Amino acid sequence: MESMLTADFINKLFDAELPEPSHWESLYPPRNLPDGAIVTRFAPSPTGFLHTGGVYVATLGKNLAHHSGGSYFIRIEDTDQAREVAGSREQFARAFKYFHIESDENDANSKWGPYEQSKRELLYHTYARELLRTGHAYPCFCTREELAQMTEEQTALKIQTGYYGTWARCRNLSQAEVSSRLQSGKPYTIRFRSPDGPPNRVEFVDLIRGRIEHQDNMNDVVLLKSSDQTPRLPTYHFAHVVDDTLMRVNVVLRGEEWISSVPLHLQLFKALDFLPIPYAHIAPLMKFDGASRRKLSKRKDNEADVAYYIESGYPAGAVLHYLRGLANSRFAEMTFEESASAALSLKECGVAGPIFDLVKLESISREFIAQLPIEDALESLLTWAREYDSELAAILSSNLPLARRIFANERNPAVQRKDLAKWNEFRAAYGLYFAELFSPVSDPSDPRFAPVEAEMVVKLAKGFADSYRHEDTKEAWFEQIRSLASANGFAPTAGQYKKNPENFAGSIGHVSNAIRILLTGLTTSPDLFLVAQNLGEQEVLRRVRALT
């Protein structure tokens, strides 16, 4: 294809110092990696918080790269400066760290950077100039208004929208026409000259889905954005082809929404004389909205923002385990240790968008926390609390033995509990053990005692306290509750009460409940014997005697 513009004319469109392709290609040589090593990247845009789907794709990519002896990196796609949200990068960094998806490579330790697209401006210019030289691109002076107008007309005519055929008004401008518009100072974009003629069908292989057939691209898409902007940045399509080639990526893992753009990308690789890079398109995470399902949305769903998990205190390991299982159910059947170290296979990944189910995540997370070694659990809890509940952090730090005992209780097979799905539940579940978080119940007519009358509550409390022995077996400890129940006309076992409720003032359950409320301030709690053990004799008596 011959350019309608002379080489000299094209050169003047760019800085005289702009390097030739050969410069970049020697600067970014192929990576020296073993056969089968996968180099992949996660490429988020700093236009808001990090999406759960982002962690999903990133952790899969990292798994693929690391298990193949390759490399995983993060490239910030900040080519849309208008939509950039301040603080996104910091949020990203926090999330990457939390979910162990930090980049292997960065500007300091790798020669394939920089890792932010806004810093790669010259690269795109070099290749845009190259495309101009080979006639695969041309300057376009259409304004946004003109473009919008065209789209409107096309919609009214019920024909395909886009910049193609006779609608591609700048496609065949002569050098003289281009020159005069430049003279008058009109800003311009650089557009891709898509292949001539009616579009054919293209076929390509997706690493997850296999063969895909699609109508070929016929749109002259924008490659380089308007000349009146600084820096002058590329669109996603152009940046992807240039960057992933020169950063020597060999598997492009990205969301399914890109499948429709593959034909265009393939044309770009060809026009630039680059080798196409294999794609793996991942199905997006979904969510229920009434009866229908839709993509998990940043705007509507708070669980779409990874900050939700960090702030609530879901352990990263639990979230990652769930995410891996969503991508490939083989992982869901594994233990946490196995799934964390097993290699993912793209072919085994699901092709339908899975529903992201918070209930299932909670169940997994509960199991995960219950399996965490005591010191790890404590460390994780403390790390969370220091950030989001400093009062709790301080209390825990000054009661470490108690905190350890609580986790030990949880892990004791005889009394195993799985009360915690996330760290922000610690307070409600176990705050009762800490004097600082517990306010004694002093009102005997507190509704929580119902149906036991206030007078009886006082009697039970007094009776319990006066004869209290801090027994160290469960049976002996509960024996005191039984005698307390009998002494006050309550059935000493639930069974007896169930049989003949009319013979008793109530069941042992009522008595236990009264003591429970006094000891814990709660109507549901762990085993009362356990509570007493953790509290210690002094504190048990103090709490029971708080009744006035």
Next chain:
RNA sequence: GGCGCAUUGGUGUAGUUGGUUAACACGCUGCCCUCUCAAGGCAGAGAUCACGGGUUCGAGUCCCGUAUGCGCUACCA
């Protein structure tokens, strides 16, 4: 409108080259345990594999069509 991707119990999935009663986990229900709530144990409900055609002795598994959902059709990614 055009194009693409998807569709197995409430949810996520497993179902090897088509072959008997469609499997697992979560959730749900009941029972047991029991001082409450969990946890645990046991049992159970719940899928004519979106629908309609076809190929075949036989289809969740192959082919065609339809529907529905999702996505792309931007100087957003």
